[in-house]
Every structure is written in structure tokens, then in C-alpha cells.
Amino acid sequence: MEGGKTKEKQSAVSLQEFVSVMAPLIDLEKEAEISASITSGASRNLDTAQKKGSAILNLKCVDAQTGLMGKTLLEFQSTKGDVLPAHKFGTHDVVVLKPNKADLGSPALGQGVVYRLKDSSITVAFDDIPEEGLNSPLRLEKLANEVTYRRMKDALIQLSKGVQNGPAAGLIPVLFGEQKPTVLKKDIAFKPFNSNLDHSQKDAISKALSSKNVFMLHGPPGTGKTTTVVEIILQEVKRGSKILACAASNIAVDNIVERLVPHRVRLVRLGHPARLLPQVLESALDAQVLRGDNSSLASDIRKEMKALNGKLLKTKDKNTRREIQKELRTLSKEERKRQQLAVTDVIKNADVVLTTLTGAVSRKLDNTSFDLVIIDEAAQALEIACWIALLKGSRCILAGDHLQLPPTVQSVEAEKKGLGRTLFERLADLYGDEVTSMLTVQYRMHEHIMNWSSKQLYNSKIKAHPSVAAHMLFDLEGVKRTSSTEPTLLLIDIAGYTVYCWNFLN
Numbered sequence: 001m002e003g004g005k006t007k008e009k010q011s012a013v014s015l016q017e018f019v020s021v022m023a024p025l026i027d028l029e030k031e032a033e034i035s036a037s038i039t040s041g042a043s044r045n046l047d048t049a050q051k052k053g054s055a056i057l058n059l060k061c062v063d064a065q066t067g068l069m070g071k072t073l074l075e076f077q078s079t080k081g082d083v084l085p086a087h088k089f090g091t092h093d094v095v096v097l098k099p100n101k102a103d104l105g106s107p108a109l110g111q112g113v114v115y116r117l118k119d120s121s122i123t124v125a126f127d128d129i130p131e132e133g134l135n136s137p138l139r140l141e142k143l144a145n146e147v148t149y150r151r152m153k154d155a156l157i158q159l160s161k162g163v164q165n166g167p168a169a170g171l172i173p174v175l176f177g178e179q180k181p182t183v184l185k186k187d188i189a190f191k192p193f194n195s196n197l198d199h200s201q202k203d204a205i206s207k208a209l210s211s212k213n214v215f216m217l218h219g220p221p222g223t224g225k226t227t228t229v230v231e232i233i234l235q236e237v238k239r240g241s242k243i244l245a246c247a248a249s250n251i252a253v254d255n256i257v258e259r260l261v262p263h264r265v266r267l268v269r270l271g272h273p274a275r276l277l278p279q280v281l282e283s284a285l286d287a288q289v290l291r292g293d294n295s296s297l298a299s300d301i302r303k304e305m306k307a308l309n310g311k312l313l314k315t316k317d318k319n320t321r322r323e324i325q326k327e328l329r330t331l332s333k334e335e336r337k338r339q340q341l342a343v344t345d346v347i348k349n350a351d352v353v354l355t356t357l358t359g360a361v362s363r364k365l366d367n368t369s370f371d372l373v374i375i376d377e378a379a380q381a382l383e384i385a386c387w388i389a390l391l392k393g394s395r396c397i398l399a400g401d402h403l404q405l406p407p408t409v410q411s412v413e414a415e416k417k418g419l420g421r422t423l424f425e426r427l428a429d430l431y432g433d434e435v436t437s438m439l440t441v442q443y444r445m446h447e448h449i450m451n452w453s454s455k456q457l458y459n460s461k462i463k464a465h466p467s468v469a470a471h472m473l474f475d476l477e478g479v480k481r482t483s484s485t486e487p488t489l490l491l492i493d494i495a496g497y498t499v500y501c502w503n504f505l506n
């Protein structure tokens with residue numbers, strides 16, 4: 001396996017060492033994130049919070065729409081001008097809505113996920129519409145993502161105890177170097193769904209299919225890592241495997257969903273609808289639940305309950321009231337059961353469940369185990385986040401490139417002590433070529449751009465596919481051949497206003 005020239009191999013880590021080292025590092029990282037957010041001591045004051053970008057004050061609610069699978073979308077604008085003040089909110093952030101004048105620690109009117117951002121407005125998806133307070137000035141506060149840390153801590157606890165009988169019982173010793181990985185001696189032949197696969201992709205897929213516990217797909221930039229992951233999923237579904245496919249980011253998960261949908265795979269995408277790309281919403285759990293029989297039964301029950309509640313308000317007779325309340329309790333129990341059944345049905349019937357790594361902790365997956373857990377972009381995910389998903393399966397495939405950017409770690413101390421060292425990198429050191437295949441044909445860039453990284457990082461093994469090897473910007477439709485489109489690579493030093501131009505063709 002290619003490991004770059006400067007990287008030093010680190011010694012194997014035991015399960016117990018991993019657990020004891022990681023637990024305090026997760027706390028450090030959580031503290032670093034909280035201290036950058038509104039709840040920190042440094043920003044107890046709302047104006048400071050707004051200056052830091054973690055709160056937007058003086059908002060008015062200008063529109064409310066239902067949609068997005070039962071969520072309520074509330075749009076907010078500034079009461080003080082056309083443009084929102086500078087802020088650090090992004091789509092997918094979890095936020096709370098409060099009256100503008102409420103104290104920092106006061107309860108929220110509602111919690112939601114940022115759905116859309118414009119210069120002049122911010123739209124948030126709420127599960128329930130806040131009942132009161134929307135007519136007064138409001139503010140939004142960005143929440144530190146504490147849930148993620150809690151989920152990682154839980155995975156660590158599960159790892160350290162009680163997993164002996166879980167689905168990953170056989171996988172854990174292999175990933176901590178206590179047992180050797182098992183690989184079938186004979187490569188598995190398969191009939192590809194994608195007829196364009198190159199030799200390195202086919203070879204990797206064959207090896208992935210013959211792996212018994214762990215396989216690593218090393219995909220340098222533009223070499224078709226996700227294309228290969230999709231083919232592996234299709235082949236595994238054909239074999240009858242139930243698969244959990246994850247990545248650290250929502251966008252990477254959606255990318256796989258989009259590529260699987262044309263193959264009519266029975267799949268379900270878990271996650272808040274406000275966080276999904278519009279083109280994958282049909283595959284979302286919420287959408288499929290709403291289409292199910294149990295869900296329409298639950299909705300009938302809710303209508304019945306609404307009518308009964310109306311009757312209850314008008315009834316004075318004690319006995320009749322008691323009867324109605326009893327009936328309401330029974331109906332409420334039935335409604336919850338139907339909702340849960342609707343979710344269970346969808347997950348049970350799916351061959352592929354797709355979610356972010358931290359989303360894999362969902363209660364909805366509590367009683368489901370998988371034949372295979374696939375993690376895309378595994379070299380950009382914290383190892384402990386990978387374990388949230390890995391604990392649910394007996395076999396795993398990790399796809400990534402540990403020679404590209406590592407995951408972002410906010411705490412300098414946690415970074416120094418190893419929080420950012422990925423499972424992908426660790427296994428590359430532990431087992432290397434034994435469990436790894438590298439993709440070697442790239443489909444993205446001109447050969448001259450590729451050559452540098454190929455030589456420095458991948459032992460000159462990467463080849464450019466003929467379709468891109470010599471392609472130039474001016475080959476694109478509508479792009480003129482000029483001094484700035486002629487060079488293969490143009491670096492502009494904007495700090496010194498000096499333009500350096502490398503024309504690799506000369």
C-alpha cells in the first residue's frame with residue numbers, strides 16, 4: 001500500500017488502549033467546539049454571540065409552510081434591514097429559536113435544522129411549529145453539536161464492554177490486530193453492472209467480494225472510488241447481503257444514494273430531510289414511512305383522536321369524560337405502535353440502509369444487524385465515528401485515501417494526542433496490501449497535474465485515462481483559447497498580486 005514518503009508507521013493499538021486514549025480526547029474536542037459556540041463563558045453576552053456569528057438577533061418570522069415530510073419550514077428575516085448580519089450558520093446546522101429578549105439559558109420555542117440560507121433570510125425546518133411567540137422579535141442560536149460527541153462516547157462504551165455477542169464480535173479483534181484478517185484465496189469472478197470499469201476497479205471489487213472481515217479500497221483523487229463502492233454494493237445486494245452504507249458527510253452519502261437509485265436497489269436513506277439533497281428525498285425514511293400502510297393507519301388514528309379531543313372539551317359529564325380519556329390512551333398507544341411498525345417495515349425491507357456515520361446510532365436501527373458495513377470517505381472520518389457504524393456489522397469495507405486531507409479536529413491538544421488518526425490509516429499501517437487494493441486510473445485531471453501527486457504520494461502508479469490525459473480548459477464548449485486557458489495549471493498569488501504561470505506543455 002502506498003504510504004507517502006514521510007509518514008512513519010505507528011505501532012498497533014489494542015482495544016483497551018484505544019478506548020482509554022480516545023475517551024478524554026472526545027471530551028477535549030467537545031469542549032473546543034462548545035467554546036467556539038454561544039454557550040461558552042466568553043460569549044455569555046448576546047451581542048458577543050452575534051459578533052462571533054453563533055446567534056442571529058432581531059428576526060421576524062415572515063413565512064410558514066408545511067412540507068418536507070411533515071416538517072414546518074419557517075422563514076426569518078431581519079427586523080433591522082434587508083440583509084442578515086454576518087453569521088456562521090450553515091445549512092444542516094442545528095439551531096434553537098428563542099424570543100429575542102429571552103436570557104441566554106432560557107428555554108427555546110423550538111429546535112430545528114437550517115434548511116435554506118439567503119443573504120436576506122434563513123429558513124429552518126422544525127418538527128413541530130412553535131405554538132406561541134412567533135409574532136414577537138426572535139433570535140436563532142446555533143447549537144454546539146453535542147449529540148455527535150455523546151454518540152461517539154456511547155460507541156466507545158459499547159466497544160469497551162458488552163459487544164462480545166453483538167454483530168461485530170468477530171470483526172473487532174481483526175481491526176485491533178488480535179486476529180489476522182481472512183481472505184478467500186481465490187478471487188471472486190463477477191459480472192459487472194457498470195460495463196466501463198477499468199482493470200484496477202475490477203480487481204478491487206473482486207478482492208472486496210472475497211474479503212471475509214475487512215477490505216480497504218484506496219482511491220487517489222478521481223480514480224472512481226465512489227464508482228467502485230457503488231459496484232461493490234450492487235454485487236453484494238445480488239449476493240443477498242444486507243448492507244449499511246455510510247460516510248462522514250451527508251453529501252457523500254447522498255452521492256451514493258443518487259448513483260444507486262437508477263439500479264432500482266431497495267434502499268432507504270436515514271437522516272433529517274432538511275439535510276438531504278432534494279434529488280434523494282424520495283429515498284428518505286420519512287418519505288417511505290409516509291407511503292406505508294401502517295403510516296396511513298396511524299394517520300387515521302390521529303384523526304380519530306382529534307375528533308375525540310374535541311368531544312372531550314365539550315363534555316361535562318364525568319363518566320363520559322373518563323370513557324373518552326380511556327379511549328384516547330388506547331388510541332395513542334396504537335398510533336405509536338403503528339408509527340414504529342411503519343419504520344421497522346421500511347428498514348426490514350431495505351437491502352441497503354444509508355446514513356452518515358453518526359446517524360447510524362439511530363434507535364431505528366437498534367434491532368438490525370448487517371452483513372456488511374461500507375464506509376466511504378473513511379480517511380476523512382474520526383475512527384470513533386466509524387465505530388458507531390462498524391458495531392452493527394460482521395464485515396466491513398472502508399474506502400478512502402489517507403494521503404489526502406485528514407478529518408478536521410478543532411482541539412489542538414486532541415489532535416496532537418491522536419484523535420485525528422483515522423481507522424483507515426491505522427489499518428493501512430497494520431495490514432497494508434494484505435487487505436488493500438489501490439485504484440490506479442484517474443478520470444479527472446490532465447496528466448501533468450496528476451504527475452506531481454502520483455510521484456510524491458503514490459509511487460508513480462497513477463495513470464491518466466486517455467479521456468482526460470490531455471484535456472484542456474479550452475477544449476470545453478464555450479471556453480476560448482486565451483493566455484489564461486492555455487496553461488494546464490495556473491497559480492495566482494493573490495496576496496502579492498503577482499501571477500505565476502506554469503505552462504506544463506512547454
Ligand SMILES: Nc1ncnc2c1ncn2[C@@H]1O[C@H](COP(=O)(O)OP(=O)(O)OP(=O)(O)O)[C@@H](O)[C@H]1O
Nearest residue numbers: 196197198219220221222223224225226227228443
Ligand atoms: N471506469 C470508468 N470509466 C469512465 N469514467 C469513470 C470510471 N470510473 C470513474 N469514472 C468517472 O470518474 C469521475 C470520478 O469518479 P468517482 O466520483 O467515482 O471518483 P472518486 O475517486 O470517488 O472521486 P474523488 O476524487 O472526488 O474522491 C466520475 O466522473 C466518474 O464517472
